[in-house]
Each structure stands twice: as C-alpha cells, then as structure tokens.
Amino acid sequence: MASMKCTKCGAPVEFDVGDKFVKCSYCSSQIFIDRSGAGFYYALPFAIGESEAVGIFRRWAGGSTRAKDLDKLAQISSLKKQYFPVYLFKRDVNGMEQIHVEPAASTTLPGLHSLKVPGGDLKIFDDKFDAGGAELIKPDIEMAPYLEQLPGTPKEQALVYFPIWRLDYVFEQRRYVVVISASSSEIFSGDFPARSSGAYMLVAGVGFLAFLGEGLLALASTALALGLMAITVVGVFVAANFVARRM
Amino acid sequence: MTISVGLNCPACGGAIQVTEGDNVLNCGYCGSLLWVEGDTGVLTVAYRNMQDRDGVLRATERWWKKGFKARNLGQRGNLRECYPIYLPFWSTTTRVAGWICGYEERHYTDRNGNTRTERVPKEEMVLRDYRYTGIACDPGDLGIKYLRNTAGEASFADFESIPTFESTTSKDDMIESSKQSALHDAHRDADVPHVTFEKVTVIPKNIAQIYYPVWVVRYAYGERMYMVTVDGVTGEILSGRAPGDPLYQSLAVTGGTSVGGLIAAAGLVLGAAAEEPYFIIGGLFIGVVILGFTYLFFRHGSEIIEGDFKDKRATSPMDWIRSNLGGLRI
Numbered sequence: 196m197a198s199m200k201c202t203k204c205g206a207p208v209e210f211d212v213g214d215k216f217v218k219c220s221y222c223s224s225q226i227f228i229d230r231s232g233a234g235f236y237y238a239l240p241f242a243i244g245e246s247e248a249v250g251i252f253r254r255w256a257g258g259s260t261r262a263k264d265l266d267k268l269a270q271i272s273s274l275k276k277q278y279f280p281v282y283l284f285k286r287d288v289n290g291m292e293q294i295h296v297e298p299a300a301s302t303t304l305p306g307l308h309s310l311k312v313p314g315g316d317l318k319i320f321d322d323k324f325d326a327g328g329a330e331l332i333k334p335d336i337e338m339a340p341y342l343e344q345l346p347g348t349p350k351e352q353a354l355v356y357f358p359i360w361r362l363d364y365v366f367e368q369r370r371y372v373v374v375i376s377a378s379s380s381e382i383f384s385g386d387f388p389a390r391s392s393g394a395y396m397l398v399a400g401v402g403f404l405a406f407l408g409e410g411l412l413a414l415a416s417t418a419l420a421l422g423l424m425a426i427t428v429v430g431v432f433v434a435a436n437f438v439a440r441r442m
Numbered sequence: 443m444t445i446s447v448g449l450n451c452p453a454c455g456g457a458i459q460v461t462e463g464d465n466v467l468n469c470g471y472c473g474s475l476l477w478v479e480g481d482t483g484v485l486t487v488a489y490r491n492m493q494d495r496d497g498v499l500r501a502t503e504r505w506w507k508k509g510f511k512a513r514n515l516g517q518r519g520n521l522r523e524c525y526p527i528y529l530p531f532w533s534t535t536t537r538v539a540g541w542i543c544g545y546e547e548r549h550y551t552d553r554n555g556n557t558r559t560e561r562v563p564k565e566e567m568v569l570r571d572y573r574y575t576g577i578a579c580d581p582g583d584l585g586i587k588y589l590r591n592t593a594g595e596a597s598f599a600d601f602e603s604i605p606t607f608e609s610t611t612s613k614d615d616m617i618e619s620s621k622q623s624a625l626h627d628a629h630r631d632a633d634v635p636h637v638t639f640e641k642v643t644v645i646p647k648n649i650a651q652i653y654y655p656v657w658v659v660r661y662a663y664g665e666r667m668y669m670v671t672v673d674g675v676t677g678e679i680l681s682g683r684a685p686g687d688p689l690y691q692s693l694a695v696t697g698g699t700s701v702g703g704l705i706a707a708a709g710l711v712l713g714a715a716a717e718e719p720y721f722i723i724g725g726l727f728i729g730v731v732i733l734g735f736t737y738l739f740f741r742h743g744s745e746i747i748e749g750d751f752k753d754k755r756a757t758s759p760m761d762w763i764r765s766n767l768g769g770l771r772i
Contacts, residue, residue, distance in 0.1 A: 201448075202447065202448030203448050203457070212608055215462055216449075216460055216461075216462060222457075223457070224448060224449070224457040225448075225449050225457060225458065225459050225460060226447065226448055226449065227447040227448075227449055227460075228447075229447050240605075242605075247522070247523070247660060247667055249665075249667075250660075250662055250665065250666060250667025251667045253664075253665045253666045253667070254666035254667050254668055254683070254745075257666055257685075257744070257745070258744070258745055258753075259741060259742040259743075259744050259745065260742075266665065266666060267665075283610065285612075291612075291614040292612045292613055292614045292615075293612055293614070293615075294610065294611060294612045294615075311580045312579075312580060312610045313579075313580050313582050314529070314577075314579035314580045314581060314582050314584070314607045314610070315579075315607055315608070316527070316605040316606055316607055316608065317608040317610075376582055376583075378582065379580065379581070379582020379583055379584065380582060380583040380584075380669065381582040381583040382583065392741060395737070395740060395741045396737070398695060398740075399695055399698070399699060399733060399736075399737045399740065402695065402696070402699030402700070402703070403698075403699045403702055403703045403706075403729070403730075403733050404703070405699070405703065406699055406700050406702070406703025406704055406707070407703040407704075407706050407707045407710075407729070408707075409703070409704075409707070410703060410704045410706070410707020410708060410710075410711070411707050411710065411711065413707075414711060424700070427700070428696060428700060431695065431696045431699055431700070432692050432693070432696040435691065435692035435695045435696060435740060436688055436689070436692040439688035439691040439692055439740065439743075439744070440688045
C-alpha cells in the first residue's frame, strides 16, 4: 500500500496498484489517481519457495523431450533468488489503450527477453516492501529514452520487479540454466539436454509394419498369421514398456 | 506534479462519487447530470469464492484417479500447497448486425451417373450478441486462458483476504479481438458457404473486468512438483499437470500398431480384390492416423496435461490438427 494526501482535508489516504478512484476515510471525498505523469515502482511477491522451485524444475526435467532421467541426474550447482526489473508502459494511442513492456536490465538469461509482466499480485515497491532476501538486479537501462519512442500519450509507467529463481545445473559435464518465474511458476529455458525420439519411432514403425505384413499373410495362412500376431503383440508391448521406462 | 485529483461537481462544488466504468452520473447534491471524461476505467466485478480448502483437495484427489495418470498417484501423490487467488478476466459483449447473402451449392447424381448442381440462394439476417472472455494477465503456467463459467455471486467480500492478480493487458486489445471473433462466429452461424454480398456491422457493447476465484494446488510425486487449478465457484478442475504411466503408454502403442496395421492390411486386401484404389488409400490413411495418435501418446504420455498450457501436446485429433497447422512436430 502506498499513501498520499487527500486533496480536500490533507489526511493520508492509502491506495493499491489497481485503484483508479479512492475514497478518503476521513472526509469521504473521492479522489482520482492520475498516473500519467508519475513513475511507479511495483513488485510481485514470491509465491514459490525454494523447495517448490526445485520440484518444478524436476517436473520439467522429467518431461518427454528432456534427456532421460534428467530430473535425477542433473546436478543443481546453484539456486538464486532474484528480482528482475522490466518497464511497463500504458499508453493512450488515438483513444486506445496499448501496453508495452521493455527491458530495464541487460541479461542473457532465457525467458527474460520475451518481455512480459508475469501474472501476479502487484504490490507497490517501497521501503515497506519485504523482498524476502532476494537479490535485486539493478536496472541499467533508463526509462526516459523509451518514453520518447513510444506512441501516443502516457497513461501510466512503472518499473516492475518480478521474482525469479535462477537455477544452474550440470548434466554430463555441461552447464545449463533455467529461470523459474516465482509468481506464475512458468519455466524458461534456453538450451537443454534433449531426448531422441528414435527408439520410440522404431517401436511404433516396426510394430505397424509387422502387423501390416501379418494382415496380408492372413490371406495365405490364417492360423500362422494369428500365431505371429500374438507374438508381435507381446513383443511390441515389452519393447514399448522398456522404451517408455528406460529410453 | 500531483497524482491525485479531487472530484467536485462543476455545478455546485459538492463531492461526487464515481464508479469505475461509468461515464454518466448525477451529482448527489444538486442532481446535475455529469459526463466523465478521461480514463474512467472499466466496470469491475469479483465473484465470491464458494470452495474451501478441503473440498478443493478432495476434488484434486478425485482428478488423480481419472484418465491415464500414474496408477499409484493416489498413494504417492503428496499434497503440499493449496491457496486461492483472484485472476482477472476481460468479459465482452459484442453485437453483430446486418445481412449476409449468397448461395449454397447442392450436387445431385442420378442413376446414370450424371451430376447436376443446384444453387440455392440464401439471405441471412444476422442479429446476435456474442460474449467472450479472456484472461487479463499473463497466465504463466496456470493453464487458464478463458472463463468456462460466467455465472456467480458478485461480491467483494473476500477481496482483501485473497491475493489478487493485477490485470496487465490492454482492454482495447480485448475489444478488438472480440470484434474479430464475433464477425467470424456470425459468419459461421449464418452458414452461407458462398458469400456474394454482405453488410455487417460489429458493435462492441460493453467490457467488464471479472475477478474470478481460482484455487492453486501444488503436489509432489516423488521429487517432482505438479499443479492443479480448481474453479473457486463451481469446484471443477480447470487445468492440471500429472505424471503419466509407462503401462498406458505401452498399451497405447501396442493397440495403435496392431489396429492401425491390420486396418491398413485390410484396405490393401479389399482394395486389390475389388480393384478399388480408394480402399487402399483409405485403409492406409486410417491405419497411419491411428498409429500417429497412439505414437504421440506413447512418446509424450509421461506427463498428462489438461488445460490451456503452452507446452500441451494434443490429446484429441482436433487439438492435434489445430496445434500442427504450422508444421509437423514429432
């Protein structure tokens, strides 16, 4: 909560991020909050703790396109709790509201170039805000150049700190990094150890062709074809089960 | 520069009360009719949360038992966190009015194999309101993009106690996309295959912001963390991730290769016997499609994903066609 003085009676009035109109609790007059000329600092609280962040990483690492057993074999070398800054601009362009998000710090981390403000409970970032021991990444790109380039007239501009877990891991002597949004739990990755589809396609392809051939064979000798089909069913199932568990 | 503006009636100077989204109001003192200019915001409603923690956890446990999820999820699933949030959605009503004229072609084949084409003229009046919803913030990994239920008790009673996700998308973008969807849906509803003339007007009627209660449940399975979201009004599962089971994956590909392979073989045999190439092509096509779907489940069924997630893989043929229009993925 931030506060300002009531325009009528001078009493402090508290307001939150989404408020457009607030009511003074002393003189009960209504006040419009004009954000067009000011810059605000917002932050999203951490909704995901350390152990959850590791669990979300392991779930992601166990996914079907990740290397087999990456969730068990990846060695987490560091896990950092950080706040990353972005600029959020609301503009009025010919009567239409436009939202622009621009980077406020230079980074090579994955996901932070997609430039969006993740969903979350935006709070006003002031000295009362509890960052929970997270490292604040300092903005190194200024807001002013953006303001000159953006179309239309300003409605609101803010610096938004969003919470991330930066997780570094090692797999087969190579380093990788993922970023987990601690507000929306979305996971961003650049390069990751991938799993080959080869074994899966082999099982499906060989199985299909075997049944196709046996179907044709049934014209010549039904009993032989049925016998072969029974063996193929068992064979495909065993092979598929092995591939699904181990490959 | 000051950021706060006191509001007074320009006629009598009395304090006035404005609700977000209103642009016409009466002064409470002198009764003057006033017009609000500038950023008036949008009408905002919040739905009352009707679920409690226990109910949500039981719904999650029931969801674990459905579908092709890991069979031991009931025993090994470990519920960790369960909390409600308010998610912002835009809700729009868009009216489409006008006429769409054109024709439909019907083909008739008589006994001698001659085909006759008849054009049936169509003249359809369009007058309908279309309602759309869309999430007003980045959904991240929640797997929710639209509201399925738009009925509920409007109440701000829980608003202070439940964390509220702020809306960070433009309402005008939503109005614009609603206009396009309404026009598209109106054409679909008018059902005129060949349009020769149309005069259709799309009128955005209103936009509101709905804060909708959603419960987020996080659970562990082994060392992995999965999540489920539950509708705070109806108690239904909105989206979720769950571990799959290699047994179901193997059964799927066993079934797919056998049924697909045999259908393809049947097509070849019947087609060759009847000298009908369509049988051969049809049989092969159906066989390969069956193989394809079961293969996708075999390859990616180690995680079951329900809801509007970005990394969701197709579970139904229509989803698959939609998600693969831009290029085939394996």
